[in-house]
Amino acid sequence: xxYKTEIESCLSQIxxxxxxxxxxxxxxxxxxxxxxxxxxxxxxxxxxxxxxESAQLRQMSEHLQKSEEKLxxxxxxxxxxxxSDTVPPAGEPHKNILGDVIVRKVxxxxxxxxxxxxxxxxxxxxxxxxxxxxxxxxxxHIGSCKTVAEAVDFLDETFHINLETEAGAALxxxxxxxxx
Numbered sequence: 001x002x003y004k005t006e007i008e009s010c011l012s013q014i015x016x017x018x019x020x021x022x023x024x025x026x027x028x029x030x031x032x033x034x035x036x037x038x039x040x041x042x043x044x045x046x047x048x049x050x051x052x053e054s055a056q057l058r059q060m061s062e063h064l065q066k067s068e069e070k071l072x073x074x075x076x077x078x079x080x081x082x083x084s085d086t087v088p089p090a091g092e093p094h095k096n097i098l099g100d101v102i103v104r105k106v107x108x109x110x111x112x113x114x115x116x117x118x119x120x121x122x123x124x125x126x127x128x129x130x131x132x133x134x135x136x137x138x139x140x141h142i143g144s145c146k147t148v149a150e151a152v153d154f155l156d157e158t159f160h161i162n163l164e165t166e167a168g169a170a171l172x173x174x175x176x177x178x179x180x
Contacts, residue, residue, distance in 0.1 A: 003051065003052045003055040003056070006048045006049075006051045006052045006055070007048075007052060009044070009048045010045055010048045010049060010052070013041050013042075013044050013045040013048065014045065016041055017038060017041050017042070017045075020034065020037065020038055020041070021038075039117065042117075043116065043117055046116075050114075111139040111142050111143055111174070111175075111178055112136060112139050112140070114174065114177075114178065115139075115174075119170065119174070120132075120135075122167050122170070123135055123167060123170075123171060125167075126165065126166075126167035127159070127161050127165075127167050127168065127171065128159065134159070138154075138155065138158070138159060141154060142154065142155075142175070142179075145179060146179070147179055148172070148175050148176050148179045151175050151179060152172070152175070155171075
């Protein structure tokens, strides 16, 4: 299991969160350090969960590619390759392998899930005038965009977002990862 250390780290973060909450559950006043320490733990937990998810998706993609290669080898052994087998008829799109489709859908499906806490605050503050609800609606709409250009046009036309700023450049980079 390639992601055993990440799972162990998740379990450790969860145990620390539990201890921290149990320590303050009967307190009338909770120290301010409680919040920042637990937000840091949650960030670490989130990163570890995403690492496990990414490792799992990579394994699935590799497995699907190997399976596809085996099927192609078996088909090639049965009959000689014909041009019609390798090139789709005019007007028909190339078929994607399932691993590509899965990876693309996971990343593009929910942009909000991929944001770090710092990015969430930075984008809300600098690009959406501290309006998180508007930002969340924008990101939900971006999830339905097919290309980076379409997402950028939507952001520019609807919210007049300047992608030349530091926060704008970070958002563009995130969009490019999710809408490949």
